[in-house]
Amino acid sequence: MNTLFTLRSIRKFYRNNIVLDLDHLDIHQGRCYLLTGQNGAGKSTLLNILAFLSPPTSGDISFEGHGVDWKSRTLLACRQKVTLLHQSPYLFAGTVFANVAYGLNARKIPHGLQQQLVDEALDSVGLSGFQARPVLDLSGGEAQRVAMARALILKPLVLLLDEPFSSVDRKTAEMMENILASLPQGGTTVIMATHEPPREPLLFAESIHLVQGRLAGSPQVNCLTAA
Template sequence: MYRLQSIRKCYGSNVALDIEELTIVRGRLYTLTGANGAGKSTLLSLLAFLAPPTSGEIFYAGKRVDWNHGSVEGYRRKVTLLHQSPYLFGGSVHDNVAFGLKVRGIRGEERRWRIDEALEAVGLQGFRDRMSRELSGGEAQRVAMARALALNPEVLLLDEPLANIDRETSGLLETVIASLPAQGTTVVMTTHDPDHPGRRNGESIHLEGGRNVLQSLR
């Protein structure tokens, strides 16, 4: 899926990421650990094709990524990044989940069943017409996950998806995340918790000071 070679990402004189080699295989779950400032968010932004590395090369599905705008846009449509504190638009739950599908030109019956399946996956079948301002924090996180799932991405990147939510929502989202690799989706999720349950179900990548110091299969 991904192969990173001699990757460095710098902000001025600060080296945020320095990875000699990293391979991410299709259809696996990866937990990305490390302290604040270790480079986790920087790595996610590279994997989401939001910004090019300062130096080095990224290969996706066996092809070297060309960072000119026309080429990279196609890669971005294959990957969905869900931030720790996702933004919901004003309007209904349906409107939020439908947004990315509209942008991609998915209409009619396909849009309807994608929305229905995504809401069912996160336990919000009866929330289509609920306004986003009426949602609890845990419900908002579920809607954001449904919005990501509806896009059916090849890769789902999750930045602390289980942080600061109630136990019920955390358990539900853990189950959803753990089921995705069997459906062919590659998942990379960050966590501060070195004992996170996700590490037992896939591969662990640990960063220290922007460097990949451990990659192990569990």
């Protein structure tokens, strides 16, 4: 099993308050993790570090076997392999197509291929035919699925999710759970943060539990991977 992230002696302070205090954490490629803890436990802080958006105050992180230098140009290459889906994802004004294709434009993917990839991504989240739909006309569940399609279209090595089911209906949550359960088979590591356990204990194979910024024991196998 390949170790994707290795975190050692990670500390994160905001002003004089320590919000994350991790002695040792390994995250492996092609696995599902459920990141749990009460509000304020440090879940979002950990996700932002893993997404290479916010450096720790102290400590060392390696990614794919290489130490992370937060001041190096190589950090951009790391960020391009990780996608973070926020609890309330921001959609740009305009069409669904423009939103889903945003990352492809940034990577200068030819327009013809963009069309194919957007069609496939929207189909995977049950939104076929939504390409020309204005985002202002979407329901909350539809907007969340568009954000999921925008994340999946980049085929990230790591997909991080912060409370993705907190404001969606059950049908949307079940569809997203099925999508997430299928990703590790293709090598994608999924880490989903929530302050509540999942409704159906089918998806996540390992649990990382935080209490006041610290690990509450080692990651434990507590759920079965969905078939």
